[in-house]
Amino acid sequence: MKNTTILVIFLISIKVFAQDFNEKTRFLFGTFHTQNTTINGISVGAFPQFNDEKRFVRTNGIRLEIPGLGLIGLLANGSLIRKEETDEIINGLNISGGTMGNVSFNGITLAFLVQSGTENNGIAIAGLWNGMDNSNGIQISGLLNETTYSNGIQIALSNSTEYMSGIQIGGANYANEKMVGLQIGIWNESKNTKGIQLGLWNINEKRKLPIINWNF
Numbered sequence: 001m002k003n004t005t006i007l008v009i010f011l012i013s014i015k016v017f018a019q020d021f022n023e024k025t026r027f028l029f030g031t032f033h034t035q036n037t038t039i040n041g042i043s044v045g046a047f048p049q050f051n052d053e054k055r056f057v058r059t060n061g062i063r064l065e066i067p068g069l070g071l072i073g074l075l076a077n078g079s080l081i082r083k084e085e086t087d088e089i090i091n092g093l094n095i096s097g098g099t100m101g102n103v104s105f106n107g108i109t110l111a112f113l114v115q116s117g118t119e120n121n122g123i124a125i126a127g128l129w130n131g132m133d134n135s136n137g138i139q140i141s142g143l144l145n146e147t148t149y150s151n152g153i154q155i156a157l158s159n160s161t162e163y164m165s166g167i168q169i170g171g172a173n174y175a176n177e178k179m180v181g182l183q184i185g186i187w188n189e190s191k192n193t194k195g196i197q198l199g200l201w202n203i204n205e206k207r208k209l210p211i212i213n214w215n216f
Contacts, residue, residue, distance in 0.1 A: 023056075032057050032065075032088065056156040063096075070098010070114040070126075080116035080131025081148055082095075098126070132158070164190075179204075188213070 019045040023036035030039040033046075036056045040134075043059040047069050086104045094109040109124050116131035124130050126141040139184035150161040150168075157194040159168040160162045164175040166182075173183040179190035188197040193204040193215040 017137075032059060032063060052056065054085075054087045056087055056090070059094075060091045062092055063090050063094045065094070065096035065099050068097035068111070068115075069100040070096060070111050070116075079146060080129060081133050081146060082116055082118055082131070083133055083148070086116060086118045135161075159185075 008061070024034070024038070026037060026039045026041070028041040030037065030041070030043050031045050032039065032043045034055070034057060038058045038060065040060045042061055043063045045065055046067065061186065067163040069092045071185040080100070082102060084102045086102050088101060088103045089106065090103060090109070091106045093107055094105055096111050096115065098111040098114040099109065100106070100114070100116045104119040104121070105117055105124060106121045108122055109115060109120070111126040113127045114129040115124065115126045116135050120132045120137055120139065123138045124132060124135065124140070128141060128143040130139045130141040130145045132139065132147050134149045135147045135152060135154070137152045139147070139152070139154045139156070143157050145159045146155040147154075147161045149164065150164045150166060152166045153169070154161070155169045157170055158172045159170045160176070162177045164178065165180045168175070168183045168185065170185045172187040173185045175183070175190040175193075178192040180194045182195055183190060183197045183202075186195070186200045188199045188201070190197065191201040191205055193206075195214070196215040197204065198211070200210060202209050204213055204215050206215050207213060
């Protein structure tokens with residue numbers, strides 16, 4: 001009886017969540033400036049929504065955001081990591097001047113300057129700055145990648161994450177809470193390390209060494 005009750009609650013939860021994204025369905029073309037909508041095809045827009053109301057929008061296909069708030073993202077004070085609940089999902093390709101919102105990217109997202117979201121499951125490329133709460137895949141940028149949780153690869157002039165499982169390649173690499181994997185750069189710094197650091201100067205919780213450092 002207990003297991004049956006848990007299963008019913010679980011199924012109801014899935015249905016409620018699905019309804020948030022599927023109250024309306026658009027085919028071929030639509031705008032992501034809407035509410036409770038799934039767009040199968042191409043979605044377009046200019047900026048994210050500027051209020052506290054949840055949008056619950058899903059794009060299955062291609063999302064085009066021109067110009068995108070990321071064009072002024074360099075004016076952001078501090079981190080771009082968004083520790084908030086996702087209210088937009090993109091399954092496919094996202095192209096923008098810079099998408100900044102509570103967005104989960106599943107596929108490829110390309111930003112001219114700056115982008116941030118709640119989750120990257122795939123490839124996130126930005127001209128200057130990538131900020132994701134969770135990144136499961138590849139982050140590439142010209143200046144800075146930052147995450148709370150990085151499971152995959154980060155490539156940039158500077159890479160920063162709290163919890164890392166994978167590879168960092170850049171001028172300066174930081175795993176501030178835990179590192180499992182490999183850091184390659186000029187300056188590498190990590191805590192709770194299980195892996196190898198290759199660089200001009202390497203710092204972990206056990207020692208500081210040039211060229212190569214490790215802990216297992």
